[in-house]
Amino acid sequence: MNPLIKKLERFTRLSDEDKRILQHAAASRLRNFEPRCDIISEGETPRDVNLILSGWACRYKQFEDGRRQIVAFFLPGDLCDLNVFLLREMDHSIGTLAPVTLAQISRDLLQRMLDANSRLTQALWWETLITAANHREWVVNVGQRTAIERVAHLLCELFHRLRAVGLVREGGYEMPITQSEMADALGISAVHVNRTLRELRIAELMTWKSGRVTILDLPALEEVGLFNPNYLHLDREGQQFDAPGT
Amino acid sequence: MNPLIKKLERFTRLSDEDKRILQHAAASRLRNFEPRCDIISEGETPRDVNLILSGWACRYKQFEDGRRQIVAFFLPGDLCDLNVFLLREMDHSIGTLAPVTLAQISRDLLQRMLDANSRLTQALWWETLITAANHREWVVNVGQRTAIERVAHLLCELFHRLRAVGLVREGGYEMPITQSEMADALGISAVHVNRTLRELRIAELMTWKSGRVTILDLPALEEVGLFNPNYLHLDREGQQFDAPGT
């Protein structure tokens, strides 16, 4: 099933018509990308909204001297993103990590979807605000947390987000990235990521081998990472829609 | 003049009617806040959209152990923010730094403004996307930059943003926060902020005394901070509006 529908349904009730429209959009212009290649680069003008159907991608910014910061992960069901409507040029890049299949939704089609359906408009507003909330938590993560707190926090975030689209099985999930990429997301060195993972492994909170993470003790891991899932806003919200202005 | 209008006009042309509506909204329910108090706290349900008319505020998140991360500064003309429409509870707090005057715009009024005027709707979309872009740059700032790069980068950001609303005079601006608050925004200690400011002062790039920052050499400061203003999207954009779907 379309992971975007799955995700949006956590937030608002979608009619059969809504789902049909989304299904149609997701079927438009499928493309496949290799791992570690750019979907769109900083400075380019965005043309389409991309909906990730499978695989992992990320937003990142890179300095000329080679330093790189990943500022968000894209998982199946994520839209990347609505900048296309408004911003003349990308201020960051979007690249794949694992092999990705995505649907390119043209600005035109999306505009027609929004014009015709105010519930979808609201749902996409919601997506945008959640993205910003996620960015804020990442600022906190790299700004205040210690290395072990950061690693634990990220593992918890991925667990919750992947569970929301049905990709957690047997208490774990596929983790198709390298420790070095994780380091770029957390603002610490790859060596220190490795040290930190060892600590978590020894504490029997999680394991990570052959591309699969298993969470052994979620409450304990959340405690280590000072993790509060409220910023993901994954519980059903948005009842406000039906009665705006109360 | 209303700083919000000034800011939005950098992005799109506003009709007299648009301006009248904005002016009206900004006049609704004015409130004053003392320095260092919360406008809305994490966990609360937002009721109004607040438009900062004068003074400085910030978004922040705080841990129980006292650590705090400021994730964004609000300057005059900033809206804080559209979460009110969609999110049931705040995942962060908004508090003042300097004394603040703001206009509380009710959800009701804002909804009517948006329904009646698609150009304003687009302009607020734009505001939201810029907010997210700003958050991303802050992730990069705390994740990758060294202390001196962070300080320089923040000083440059403030310079550009304040200039956009007409608050830069004689190559400098009012800086109504403490070094300790700056430390919370940059993810470094207050002591190290002080050390770093000394370096910038000795290099004759800037001065900061009695609540006023003067930028002595902007190009050099931008170079130290690896600063690229593209993420602020302050140049006129949004021509796409008038011909969506091209």
Next chain:
DNA sequence: CCTGGGATATAACGCACGTTAGGAACAGGC
């Protein structure tokens, strides 16, 4: 004028993390 309290300034010391280096494990190609 003096006094108190917060902000700024600077120094001394410690540690969490970065850097460098190298070996082990693993995957893909032939």
Next chain:
DNA sequence: GCCTGTTCCTAACGTGCGTTATATCCCAGG
């Protein structure tokens, strides 16, 4: 099977920044 490259893992050493402590400045209040 072998070769080659990438990722993982660990150890040793260095450093940028945190912590603690104290002095100084500045302004508001009396």
